Amino acid sequence: MKIGVLGTGAVGSTVGTKLIQLGHSVKMGSRTAANEKAADWVLKNGSHASQGTFADAAAFGEIVFNCTHGMASLDALTLAGAKNLNNKILVDIANALDFSKGMPPSLSVCNTDSLGEQIQRAFPDVQVVKTLNTVNCILMVKPELVANGDHDLFISGNDAGAKKKVTEILKEWFGWKSVIDLGDITTARATEMLLPLWIVLMGKYQSPNFNFKVVK
Amino acid sequence: MKIGVLGTGAVGSTVGTKLIQLGHSVKMGSRTAANEKAADWVLKNGSHASQGTFADAAAFGEIVFNCTHGMASLDALTLAGAKNLNNKILVDIANALDFSKGMPPSLSVCNTDSLGEQIQRAFPDVQVVKTLNTVNCILMVKPELVANGDHDLFISGNDAGAKKKVTEILKEWFGWKSVIDLGDITTARATEMLLPLWIVLMGKYQSPNFNFKVVK
Numbered sequence: 001m002k003i004g005v006l007g008t009g010a011v012g013s014t015v016g017t018k019l020i021q022l023g024h025s026v027k028m029g030s031r032t033a034a035n036e037k038a039a040d041w042v043l044k045n046g047s048h049a050s051q052g053t054f055a056d057a058a059a060f061g062e063i064v065f066n067c068t069h070g071m072a073s074l075d076a077l078t079l080a081g082a083k084n085l086n087n088k089i090l091v092d093i094a095n096a097l098d099f100s101k102g103m104p105p106s107l108s109v110c111n112t113d114s115l116g117e118q119i120q121r122a123f124p125d126v127q128v129v130k131t132l133n134t135v136n137c138i139l140m141v142k143p144e145l146v147a148n149g150d151h152d153l154f155i156s157g158n159d160a161g162a163k164k165k166v167t168e169i170l171k172e173w174f175g176w177k178s179v180i181d182l183g184d185i186t187t188a189r190a191t192e193m194l195l196p197l198w199i200v201l202m203g204k205y206q207s208p209n210f211n212f213k214v215v216k
Numbered sequence: 217m218k219i220g221v222l223g224t225g226a227v228g229s230t231v232g233t234k235l236i237q238l239g240h241s242v243k244m245g246s247r248t249a250a251n252e253k254a255a256d257w258v259l260k261n262g263s264h265a266s267q268g269t270f271a272d273a274a275a276f277g278e279i280v281f282n283c284t285h286g287m288a289s290l291d292a293l294t295l296a297g298a299k300n301l302n303n304k305i306l307v308d309i310a311n312a313l314d315f316s317k318g319m320p321p322s323l324s325v326c327n328t329d330s331l332g333e334q335i336q337r338a339f340p341d342v343q344v345v346k347t348l349n350t351v352n353c354i355l356m357v358k359p360e361l362v363a364n365g366d367h368d369l370f371i372s373g374n375d376a377g378a379k380k381k382v383t384e385i386l387k388e389w390f391g392w393k394s395v396i397d398l399g400d401i402t403t404a405r406a407t408e409m410l411l412p413l414w415i416v417l418m419g420k421y422q423s424p425n426f427n428f429k430v431v432k
Contacts, residue, residue: 111323112322147431151431181420182413193326196405197409199406203399205432211431216362
């Protein structure tokens with residue numbers, strides 16, 4: 001499959017590399033077509049890896065992963081362009097963490113709105129699926145690193161078919177055993193608001209290798 | 217021990233009854249000394265149960281539980297009075313859930329502040345300990361109801377001695393196996409912001425009998 005990955009940070013490169021390893025073709029998008037971090041990533045990931053602008057990557061992908069910083073996601077997606085994203089699944093992994101006021105970061109949107117909803121409103125013809133935003137990028141594609149994979153991922157989105165497809169990707173490609181469908185995109189508020197607890201625990205454990213399991 | 221319980225709702229009555237069963241004397245406080253729900257609770261809980269105003273209950277308790285609705289907690293605690301609360305541990309179980317705009321409720325304070333912090337700022341000489349606010353009231357005092365008690369509770373507060381004492385209460389009186397110290401009272405933001413996820417899951421499972429476990 002041809003996949004667009006927006007963002008050149010740890011999330012974009014980790015997810016992109018996993019997708020390459022699975023045999024897919026991945027174009028990493030950034031603000032400039034010649035981004036150095038993207039070039040490094042392409043060099044390391046072989047002939048199925050390529051780079052371009054946000055618009056190039058969005059146009060390339062049959063499915064697109066938003067791995068940009070949450071504070072920059074709406075700008076990045078505007079550069080990617082609705083015409084390149086429409087009628088595609090956009091897997092939104094971003095968290096709108098605002099580090100400008102020091103540590104710990106606050107959220108630039110929460111409670112009565114979420115980044116996932118902002119993206120869905122800005123791109124009404126895109127199938128926005130919020131997921132993976134509650135775990136570290138290594139765990140995203142290697143959930144078995146923690147407790148043999150016995151923990152939960154959450155998924156939110158308005159389109160049932162898109163959530164089904166992304167759930168298959170999460171389980172069959174990335175190895176997730178449990179993906180909990182929370183409901184429509186408004187439930188992205190719930191997972192984005194889990195970040196403050198994640199950040200406190202990361203500081204306490206001095207490691208991002210943990211996750212939450214819902215026990216009943 | 218003499219314990220004050222502020223609030224006559226499901227949380228106050230459940231926690232109060234558990235404390236009575238453990239052999240403690242509990243005064244349930246509310247806005248009026250003759251509150252009918254408190255009177256019912258006293259009638260059911262025998263000679264170690266009593267009722268009074270918020271101030272009566274705060275003055276009575278060697279330790280005080282804030283089981284009021286989060287939106288009303290600061291008012292209730294003002295009625296309880298700093299002079300009745302100072303130099304005591306206040307176990308803050310409340311969540312500032314705002315139901316005025318419909319379902320699901322939003323939080324009236326979050327992200328860069330929390331109800332726990334607001335209470336600590338308003339009552340600087342009280343040892344505010346935030347805990348129990350991430351689980352249903354039945355689970356608060358009967359954690360073994362779910363997964364044989366193999367799940368986590370969080371605790372936040374500025375005073376290490378107060379957190380130690382409350383952790384003993386949680387473990388030895390209420391039966392919690394795991395209480396995770398998140399840090400100072402600012403970390404109450406993290407657990408109060410877990411409520412939106414809790415509410416979505418409660419709707420999904422149609423049951424409040426679940427909790428989170430941090431897996432590493």
